[in-house]
Amino acid sequence: MALLEIRNVTRRFGDFLAVDDVSLSIGTGEFFTLLGPSGCGKTTLLRMIAGFDAPDGGEIVLDGQSMTDVPPEARNIHTVFQSYALFPHMTVADNIAFPLRMAKCPAADITPRVKEALDDVSLAGMEKRFPHELSGGQRQRVAVARALISRPKLLLLDEPLAALDAKLKERMQLELITLQKEVGITFVYVTHDQEEALALSHRIAVMNKGRVEQLDDPPTIYSFPKNRFVADFIGECNLLDGTVASQAGDAMTLDVPGLGSVRIVGSPGGSPGAAGTLALRPEKVSIGRELPADCANRFHGRVFDYLYTGDVTLYIVEVEGGQRVEVMLPNSAVGRSSKFFEPGDGVQVGWRDDAGHFLPD
Amino acid sequence: MSTRVQKWILSGPPLLYLLVFFAVPVGIMVVASFRYAGEFGGLAPLFGTGDPDEVAGLTVESYQRFFDDRIYLELFAKSFVYAVLTTVACLACAYPLSLMIARSPKKSRDLLVLLVILPFWSNFLIRVYAWMIILGPQSLFTRAFNGLTGAFGLEPMPLLFSPIAVLIGLVYVHLPFMVLPLYANLEKHDPALLDAAQDLGANAWQRFWRITFPLSLPGVYAGAALVFIPALGIFAIPDLLGGTDSMLIGNLVKQQFLDARDWPFGSVLSIVLTAAAILFAGLAAWFGRPKRA
Ligand SMILES: Nc1ncnc2c1ncn2[C@@H]1O[C@H](COP(=O)(O)OP(=O)(O)OP(=O)(O)O)[C@@H](O)[C@H]1O
Numbered sequence: 001m002a003l004l005e006i007r008n009v010t011r012r013f014g015d016f017l018a019v020d021d022v023s024l025s026i027g028t029g030e031f032f033t034l035l036g037p038s039g040c041g042k043t044t045l046l047r048m049i050a051g052f053d054a055p056d057g058g059e060i061v062l063d064g065q066s067m068t069d070v071p072p073e074a075r076n077i078h079t080v081f082q083s084y085a086l087f088p089h090m091t092v093a094d095n096i097a098f099p100l101r102m103a104k105c106p107a108a109d110i111t112p113r114v115k116e117a118l119d120d121v122s123l124a125g126m127e128k129r130f131p132h133e134l135s136g137g138q139r140q141r142v143a144v145a146r147a148l149i150s151r152p153k154l155l156l157l158d159e160p161l162a163a164l165d166a167k168l169k170e171r172m173q174l175e176l177i178t179l180q181k182e183v184g185i186t187f188v189y190v191t192h193d194q195e196e197a198l199a200l201s202h203r204i205a206v207m208n209k210g211r212v213e214q215l216d217d218p219p220t221i222y223s224f225p226k227n228r229f230v231a232d233f234i235g236e237c238n239l240l241d242g243t244v245a246s247q248a249g250d251a252m253t254l255d256v257p258g259l260g261s262v263r264i265v266g267s268p269g270g271s272p273g274a275a276g277t278l279a280l281r282p283e284k285v286s287i288g289r290e291l292p293a294d295c296a297n298r299f300h301g302r303v304f305d306y307l308y309t310g311d312v313t314l315y316i317v318e319v320e321g322g323q324r325v326e327v328m329l330p331n332s333a334v335g336r337s338s339k340f341f342e343p344g345d346g347v348q349v350g351w352r353d354d355a356g357h358f359l360p361d
Numbered sequence: 362m363s364t365r366v367q368k369w370i371l372s373g374p375p376l377l378y379l380l381v382f383f384a385v386p387v388g389i390m391v392v393a394s395f396r397y398a399g400e401f402g403g404l405a406p407l408f409g410t411g412d413p414d415e416v417a418g419l420t421v422e423s424y425q426r427f428f429d430d431r432i433y434l435e436l437f438a439k440s441f442v443y444a445v446l447t448t449v450a451c452l453a454c455a456y457p458l459s460l461m462i463a464r465s466p467k468k469s470r471d472l473l474v475l476l477v478i479l480p481f482w483s484n485f486l487i488r489v490y491a492w493m494i495i496l497g498p499q500s501l502f503t504r505a506f507n508g509l510t511g512a513f514g515l516e517p518m519p520l521l522f523s524p525i526a527v528l529i530g531l532v533y534v535h536l537p538f539m540v541l542p543l544y545a546n547l548e549k550h551d552p553a554l555l556d557a558a559q560d561l562g563a564n565a566w567q568r569f570w571r572i573t574f575p576l577s578l579p580g581v582y583a584g585a586a587l588v589f590i591p592a593l594g595i596f597a598i599p600d601l602l603g604g605t606d607s608m609l610i611g612n613l614v615k616q617q618f619l620d621a622r623d624w625p626f627g628s629v630l631s632i633v634l635t636a637a638a639i640l641f642a643g644l645a646a647w648f649g650r651p652k653r654a
């Protein structure tokens with residue numbers, strides 16, 4: 001049985017639907033992520049799980065027990081707030097001991113458990129410090145240690161890494177994964193950062209305008225987005241709109257204005273005449289004066305512009321019909337600093353017939 | 362320009378202010394406390410009083426008088442008790458009020474603060490006279506009060522010209538000085554801290570006692586100092602609302618300067634009062650010092 005059941009939960013502010021009929025079922029020990037753009041209702045949903053807000057409709061069930069009339073302090077759910085919300089007048093040790101004191105834990109147990117919790121988040125010896133004497137990453141760890149010390153059934157994290165710089169963020173991501181595995185507690189993680197979601201989660205619910213657009217594991221979300229929104233929101237993606245020209249078995253031909261006909265294999269849906277979109281990741285597109293032999297789809301064009309990002313370069317190629325296609329080329333293929341192409345260079349772009357993913361309208 | 366010079370320029374105006382309005386008057390008072398009282402009030406001339414033992418007209422006689430008669434120290438103790446009671450009562454009234462203002466919607470906060478300081482717009486004496494009517498024998502307030510105490514089997518008693526009236530007046534006059542610093546402190550609290558505490562299992566009382574209250578202590582100390590120090594020296598309230606037994610140290614100081622015309626003794630009393638006030642201001646500043654950067 002699932003640990004947390006969210007059943008048809010709805011939340012309105014005035015006539016604005018912040019959370020619109022969301023149903024999710026989250027299992028024990030899962031690292032579950034709510035991913036979506038700003039304002040899509042992630043925090044609102046999280047606050048309802050924590051108990052700070054009540055749904056206008058639907059029900060939240062934890063471990064088989066309805067949470068409807070249970071106040072936040074009585075829910076076995078802890079939250080890591082985006083601002084960390086460490087108590088500024090308490091030392092690190094007192095902050096971490098807070099949930100134990102609230103639970104009337106015997107004083108003799110507190111000290112060793114705090115020490116253990118500090119060890120878990122590699123903050124040993126920081127007991128006596130005050131929050132303002134810690135770095136951002138250390139505060140974040142104290143917040144996590146504080147939320148985990150009394151072993152709640154569920155840990156909610158609302159963009160806990162948003163305030164950290166890129167390098168530290170990466171390290172904290174790794175630490176969170178390890179920690180979650182160690183303690184085995186279910187994490188519900190909120191972020192608008194798709195890379196973070198892909199890196200951390202067992203499953204991701206992609207949200208938009210209060211609704212769940214897709215619920216899957218990271219590879220499925222990335223490779224088989226269910227609709228335009230998910231494809232566009234997760235990573236870079238070429239979205240080529242067209243009409244299905246013909247279909248036979250699991251192969252079809254899509255007529256894309258400004259490009260030509262594109263052969264697609266392995267994507268269900270789409271009968272001749274139906275409109276649809278081909279979602280094509282830039283890293284699955286090849287670029288060159290010559291193309292590999294397995295490229296079933298090939299088009300001539302010119303480099304319009306490029307974006308150099310260190311490890312890869314993103315080329316924007318305008319094909320002869322006028323459609324623009326994004327292509328990602330790893331820079332490892334080139335020498336140390338040279339580029340393959342300059343704007344205006346004549347090139348070919350191409351991709352395998354199973355590279356893209358067809359989204360019927 | 363060096364930072365040292367800048368420092369001196371910047372601290373110039375406040376230093377000048379303190380010098381003119383604090384150091385000089387205190388200095389004058391200290392000198393006065395060692396002089397003789399003049400025959401017709403004020404101070405005797407420094408020279409030529411005719412006393413053969415006299416050294417330039419200076420004496421410690423007023424200090425001896427203060428410490429010889431226990432009545433003066435007892436009066437100090439009594440004033441101290443009144444000031445403490447006033448501070449505690451102000452705190453008890455101001456805390457819920459400030460908390461309510463700080464937690465009301467942002468839009469209405471300014472209006473509520475305005476209401477707190479509204480009494481300042483009318484004259485202090487008029488407001489105290491109003492209390493004479495409220496506490497008068499025929500007033501609804503007095504009758505309600507006696508009805509209430511009567512329910513506990515107490516004899517009805519007049520309120521006006523009693524210690525209770527003095528205390529009510531003291532609390533009324535000083536309440537805004539407790540509310541304002543407390544509100545200024547409480548308003549700055551991050552509401553996320555209370556959410557976090559609740560999330561981690563704290564009930565309403567624990568959230569108050571472990572989070573709100575300790576974080577509000579600097580405001581409590583500031584308010585306590587702003588109430589305690591003036592309450593210690595006040596004379597108008599006991600004069601108007603108190604009876605014959607309600608004299609406080611402030612009244613004695615006033616009496617020495619205006620009625621008995623014994624300026625040196627009045628100065629001694631003032632110096633002791635000022636020393637006590639500085640002591641308490643220092644204590645409040647010490648307890649209220651920011652512990653966080
Ligand atoms: N108390 C409220 N009153 C009115 N509207 C609200 C309230 N809380 C949230 N909203 C609205 O509900 C929508 C969802 O808000 P929410 O905070 O859940 O977004 P979010 O997905 O967490 O976004 P972000 O990534 O920016 O934190 C927003 O449009 C917001 O304006």
Ligand SMILES: [Mg+2]
Nearest residue numbers: 042043044158
């Ligand atoms: Mg949010």
